[in-house]
Amino acid sequence: xxxxxxxxxxxxxxxxxxxxxxxxxxxxxxxxxxxxxxxxxxxxxxxxxxxxxxxxxxxxxxxxxxxxxxxxxxxxxxxxxxxxxxxxxxxxxxxxxxxxxxxxxxxxxxxxxxxxxxxxxxxxxxxxxxxxxxxxxxxxxxxxxxxxxxxxxxxxxxxxxxxxxxxxxxxxxxxxxxxxxxxxxxxxxxxxxxxxxxxxxxxxxxxxxxxxxxxxxxxxxxxxxxxxxxxxxxxxxxxxxxxxxxxxxxxxxxxxxxxxxxxxxxxxxxxxxxxxxxxxxxxxxxxxxxxxxxxx
Amino acid sequence: xxxxxxxxxxxxxxxxxxxxxxxxxxxxxxxxxxxxxxxxxxxxxxxxxxxxxxxxxxxxxxxxxxxxxxxxxxxxxxxxxxxxxxxxxxxxxxxxxxxxxxxxxxxxxxxxxxxxxxxxxxxxxxxxxxxxxxxxxxxxxxxxxxxxxxxxxxxxxxxxxxxxxxxxxxxxxxxxxxxxxxxxxxxxxxxxxxxxxxxxxxxxxxxxxxxxxxxxxxxxxxxxxxxxxxxxxxxxxxxxxxxxxxxxxxxxxxxxxxxxxxxxxxxxxxxxxxxxxxxxxxxxxxxxxxxxxxxxxxxxxxxxxxxxxxxxxxxxxxxxxxxxxxxxxxxxxxxxxxxxxxxxxxxxxxxxxxxxxxxxxxxxxxxxxxxxxxxxxxxxxxxxxxxxxxxxxxxxxxxxxxxxxxxxxxxxxxxxxxxx
Numbered sequence: 001x002x003x004x005x006x007x008x009x010x011x012x013x014x015x016x017x018x019x020x021x022x023x024x025x026x027x028x029x030x031x032x033x034x035x036x037x038x039x040x041x042x043x044x045x046x047x048x049x050x051x052x053x054x055x056x057x058x059x060x061x062x063x064x065x066x067x068x069x070x071x072x073x074x075x076x077x078x079x080x081x082x083x084x085x086x087x088x089x090x091x092x093x094x095x096x097x098x099x100x101x102x103x104x105x106x107x108x109x110x111x112x113x114x115x116x117x118x119x120x121x122x123x124x125x126x127x128x129x130x131x132x133x134x135x136x137x138x139x140x141x142x143x144x145x146x147x148x149x150x151x152x153x154x155x156x157x158x159x160x161x162x163x164x165x166x167x168x169x170x171x172x173x174x175x176x177x178x179x180x181x182x183x184x185x186x187x188x189x190x191x192x193x194x195x196x197x198x199x200x201x202x203x204x205x206x207x208x209x210x211x212x213x214x215x216x217x218x219x220x221x222x223x224x225x226x227x228x229x230x231x232x233x234x235x236x237x238x239x240x241x242x243x244x245x246x247x248x249x250x251x252x253x254x255x256x257x258x259x260x261x262x263x264x265x266x267x268x269x270x271x272x273x274x275x276x277x278x279x280x281x282x283x284x285x286x287x288x289x290x291x292x293x294x295x296x
Numbered sequence: 297x298x299x300x301x302x303x304x305x306x307x308x309x310x311x312x313x314x315x316x317x318x319x320x321x322x323x324x325x326x327x328x329x330x331x332x333x334x335x336x337x338x339x340x341x342x343x344x345x346x347x348x349x350x351x352x353x354x355x356x357x358x359x360x361x362x363x364x365x366x367x368x369x370x371x372x373x374x375x376x377x378x379x380x381x382x383x384x385x386x387x388x389x390x391x392x393x394x395x396x397x398x399x400x401x402x403x404x405x406x407x408x409x410x411x412x413x414x415x416x417x418x419x420x421x422x423x424x425x426x427x428x429x430x431x432x433x434x435x436x437x438x439x440x441x442x443x444x445x446x447x448x449x450x451x452x453x454x455x456x457x458x459x460x461x462x463x464x465x466x467x468x469x470x471x472x473x474x475x476x477x478x479x480x481x482x483x484x485x486x487x488x489x490x491x492x493x494x495x496x497x498x499x500x501x502x503x504x505x506x507x508x509x510x511x512x513x514x515x516x517x518x519x520x521x522x523x524x525x526x527x528x529x530x531x532x533x534x535x536x537x538x539x540x541x542x543x544x545x546x547x548x549x550x551x552x553x554x555x556x557x558x559x560x561x562x563x564x565x566x567x568x569x570x571x572x573x574x575x576x577x578x579x580x581x582x583x584x585x586x587x588x589x590x591x592x593x594x595x596x597x598x599x600x601x602x603x604x605x606x607x608x609x610x611x612x613x614x615x616x617x618x619x620x621x622x623x624x625x626x627x628x629x630x631x632x633x634x635x636x637x638x639x640x641x642x643x644x645x646x647x648x649x650x651x652x653x654x655x656x657x658x659x660x661x662x663x664x665x666x667x668x669x670x671x672x673x674x675x676x677x678x679x680x681x682x683x684x685x686x687x688x689x690x691x692x693x694x695x696x697x698x699x700x701x702x703x704x705x706x707x708x709x710x711x712x713x714x715x716x
Contacts, residue, residue, distance in 0.1 A: 060443075066600070071444060138436065138587075140594035143322070145584035145613035172612035175604075178593075182603050186443055186596040193441035 006086045013083055014063030015056045019048030024268060025089055026055040029098025031155045031251040034062040035184045036167040036177060043253040046261035050269060056083050060187040070190045073200050077106040093268050095119040097253055099188060109206035119215040119264055120233055122225050122250045124198040131226040133198045140185050146171035154224040157249030207236040214240040215267040219248035297694035299686035300648060303393060303657040304352035305361035308345045309577050310369040311664035312337045323580025323587050325368040325433040344667050350386040351671055355678035359391030361657045364398050366437040370577040377411045384418040392419055395493060395514060396426025400445045401438045405452035405473055409459040413484040421485035426493045427453050432595040442597035448472045450505060460489035498527055507534040514548040518617055520630040524549060524651040543697045544654025552632040552659040555676040559635045563623060566634055569665025577663055578618030637680035648689055
């Protein structure tokens with residue numbers, strides 16, 4: 001696996017890359033590369049047939065250093081703006097799953113013209129009344145000494161499938177995977193453990209800033225981030241399409257890899273980034289909105 | 297020479313759980329439904345527990361120990377400072393050890409500095425100030441992210457110590473608790489400040505922080521044996537690294553004891569309380585069954601490197617203390633010492649001899665144990681176990697730590713039994 005290491009203000013950020021062509025920045029979740037496995041999943045491989053998939057590991061995950069300065073989602077969003085600078089991704093399509101989707105949405109709200117297209121898969125990040133995000137940390141504590149059935153049930157529609165058990169084995173299985181889970185939780189604790197629990201109340205309003213196409217993709221039976229969050233994202237993003245996949249839980253990219261990859265390929269394949277033209281058009285229609293306000 | 301210091305620790309368990317609690321509920325912590333709280337039966341419960349501690353002073357114990365827990369049946373002291381305040385009015389000699397306030401759970405460390413200063417002042421300088429980080433259940437109870445907790449914790453401790461030792465007003469510019477006006481009233485009674493005790497579970501990081509500041513270490517393990525000695529040796533090494541000198545009173549351990557006239561009687565009398573404690577109070581904490589909240593990926597308080605060590609060195613699904621089914625299994629944990637005065641004396645003496653630890657914090661009340669049994673056990677301990685332990689430990693420590701000051705040189709540490 002092609003992997004390189006960026007140095008962001010003295011800290012290592014591991015970046016995996018696969019495929020050729022238009023770059024696609026992929027921000028991972030828990031049941032994912034860097035979150036539960038060192039390898040690409042079939043879903044990523046399918047995407048890589050059409051795109052250059054670039055997948056950085058979140059701070060503390062996989063080969064990325066932990067970052068003591070990350071205490072809120074805001075800190076993480078700025079971390080990723082720096083990662084995008086380092087990767088020279090000035091105009092790029094972004095996909096994110098779970099917390100990775102939350103980060104992608106935050107980036108889209110902060111730097112909307114930099115992101116050509118946005119795909120969110122089971123993304124946390126929004127507050128939806130009476131539809132709380134499931135308690136990942138509680139389920140990351142074993143039952144009866146060794147069992148992580150509850151954790152897998154948050155991640156997948158079928159908690160006991162071979163894939164589910166391989167990615168999140170009970171204790172006594174694979175120490176390397178258990179350690180990946182620990183690192184993921186260590187990362188996630190920094191942005192999600194303290195209230196607010198995996199959401200930013202201000203994000204929903206800010207998403208109106210992102211006027212490029214968005215795809216909101218959800219497993220209809222998502223037990224971690226309830227389906228109402230998908231509707232909330234689709235409502236808040238001005239140019240969003242919502243796709244739900246029946247019979248699937250929180251991880252369509254694992255549970256329905258082919259279908260999810262196809263939907264994403266179709267969505268991103270339609271994007272022929274002509275950033276300059278688009279930005280000029282935007283600048284004309286929005287008058288004072290300056291395309292150079294990033295100041296980079 | 298100073299003899300071993302004997303403390304009486306009360307956890308204040310909830311004693312009125314239904315008989316089928318273990319079958320019906322997967323934890324005694326955080327989510328244990330408080331519909332089980334009985335408003336009538338609990339009339340006078342705190343009074344009884346406070347009375348037991350006051351009785352501890354009467355029996356000549358050197359100190360009384362309290363700690364902080366939330367939303368659980370194991371310990372009904374969300375604020376140990378309230379019980380400590382009550383004890384200042386019921387006692388006149390014993391140390392009051394709060395072990396400790398869970399600093400990351402407090403919005404502002406000043407509040408802890410102030411309340412501890414009040415307790416020290418109200419007790420005439422009898423407070424031993426403990427600071428703890430709060431384990432897994434407390435992380436869930438107060439939504440405390442664990443990766444940041446350690447840094448917040450040590451900043452809070454350093455700030456509190458400054459409030460006690462430096463004249464205010466001063467400014468604190470730490471990253472977690474920046475404060476423009478630090479100027480507490482009252483100040484604590486003791487100078488330069490109340491003794492500071494820090495609990496730890498063997499981690500070198502914690503021992504390092506404790507030793508570098510010259511504080512005392514409390515090993516929070518409930519099981520004893522060779523690991524206790526290893527902890528003492530490790531802490532002694534680390535103290536030495538910072539230019540200090542280890543002696544037995546730099547460290548404390550938690551013990552649990554039930555004493556009766558004979559071994560048989562001790563087992564018989566304590567069975568109900570002890571197994572209620574193991575099965576119910578430790579469920580969700582030190583039991584395999586149910587949901588263990590104490591440590592794990594959901595509350596990732598230790599570094600990734602430490603966790604890797606843990607994964608490599610621990611046996612998945614191994615039984616824990618609370619899983620002990622009978623006295624024989626329980627005995628293997630070296631956790632709860634049950635027996636006649638002679639049995640208890642011999643077992644505790646071999647631990648003191650082996651580990652050379654000078655502060656023994658002893659739990660006498662377990663779960664739903666009847667108050668009269670806990671009191672009887674305390675009395676037999678004070679009359680028939682403590683004198684020999686004190687005499688022999690003073691001699692032992694005198695031989696092994698000749699630099700220790702002679703007894704009586706620090707009036708606050710003298711104890712009545714030794715003087716009598």
